[in-house]
Amino acid sequence: MSVYIRSITLTKLLAILVVAILCLSAMIFVAYSIHNSFTTVSADVTMGRFNLGGKKKDEIMHYLESISSEFSFEAQDAYIDSETKSLIPHLNGCQLDIDATAEKIVGAKKGESVDPVIHTILPLVTIKDFSHVPIYQGNPIRKQASLVINISWGNEFNDYLQEMLDILKDQGVKGNFFLVGKWAEKYPNLVKQIHQEGHILANHGYSDPYMSKISIEEISIEINKTNDLIKEATGYTPIYFSPPYGEKDTRIFEQSTKDSMVNVLWSLDTIDWQRPGIDAMADRILNNMHNGAIILMHNTEQTPAALKKIIIGIKEKGYEIVDLDTMLSPDYYLQNIKQKISIEDIPN
Template identity: 30%
Template sequence: MDKDQLLRGRRSVLRLAACLGGAAVVGGLFATERTTAPGRTAPSPAPAPPGRGASPRTAARLPQASSYRLRPMTAYVPTGLRRAAPPVRSRPFLRVPAKDRTMVLTFDDGPDPRYTPAILATLREHGVQAMFFVCGEMATQHPDLLRKMADDGHVIGNHTWSHPLVPGLAPSRIRDELGSTSEVVEQAVGAAPLWYRAPYGAWNRHSFEIGAELGMEPLAWTLDTLDWTEPGTRTIIRRVLEGAAPGVVVLSHDAGGNRSQSVAALRRYLPELLDDGYRMTVPRR
């Protein structure tokens, strides 16, 4: 598939996500509305880009012959489960509470051995922790990178198994996507994710309920770098620096395509943010 076809496919998926989702609701982390009422909910502020598994072929495929698939996913319960506090949320968190100049850096779709190690190295150089929302089909191939994330103090989040459009899935499939990914992470680092993010920012009631059952809270983003469109390193840097503000959650990617621009941009904008007095943080619970 050439680049034009790929971009057309991405635009089609994003249009579908927008139809299924709607506009995001702005709110503060730990101040987001919760509800148990049925019905669809609004997605996060902008659709996240397709990662690996965005195609119908890949999205329909889950692992067939791995140890963590030998028991039904409906029976999976993370070790030491701390369920998300009831009632179940109806909207994802979009930002962190910030009385000072704190921000959160997040990276989706990985881990990818071509780009994730360089991102980890830059974060380590500056003593910064970030969040990595991993796809199970990538994580199961690179558990060593998950362990490096955990060793460096980063937060590993759940980004489903194959990066599907969640509102189009049956509840059993949503649980399979989230549960299988949580299990891979738990096997690699000894603890299941406490946070998850819906691909394309497209959430629904079932995803909130199942995420809570698996002990996870939903986190979206405030600032989308749109790095998946490969706009150029300078453009990514400009978007981050211009959008920087207390409590902002930055969305970038370490997989799902050529992420060399994302790697190069991080090397430039991270020290500038730190020099400007910003502190990078990660939510803990």
């Protein structure tokens, strides 16, 4: 009898043990499934053009760690170039946040597009610390060029301006138009057209004076009156200023800075106002191209044909033609870093 009882008890214990093992296994499976659901990327989650669906968090972490040094850039202070005396614009640094990016990817819903988490590192010195010095070019790290077109002549010269606008449109290029206020006042429809076609409107004073010969108060009036006219025509208030005749009087730059303007001159000049000839103008630019070039021109009869040759030549040399907003943006690294994130070498 006692043997029978012991047998029954042992059988029950074994049964309980089996049930316990099964329950534990089920719990482990559920826990693993829950853990896996939080550490495996949902289907069709993308970052840029890459599909990350099905990747494990540790794979994502390993990959992001392997490329982090390629996407970390120190901030660059603005400085005055010792040779050109130009103010070289600052650049923000940036750093990929590996943990936050991985969490964002793993936590994304099916089919969601994810941007990497990148922190901006600010420089200690910016262009605002140099109110008396103009910008002649963009930061030399940029293989870019920007076209500055000063507009002060009307009547038949507006026909040349229209030709230039047509060429810019055909070539897919945006320019920067520095307008004299009196011209803008007389031709508001052209001001609107320039703006509507996506170009930057900028300030070239109101009455085309030699600003070195007028008072600080008059300089401020010249700047603000032109800004008001452009805003009235387009709703846009210019932020870039270039004094007539390229004068370099520090009084002008200090006052324009007080009037919330960024002072811009140029590093390459077509000298089209001298009518040197189309080929001579194009050669003058293309033979001296450099990173961050700011190229000056006007609306003369020779400029449209030269403009086309210059644009084609710049592109053939591998430069990107951008507007001043892009050229002078401190977020050069940030704009490029997102395009470089790749998932190609994560194992399947």
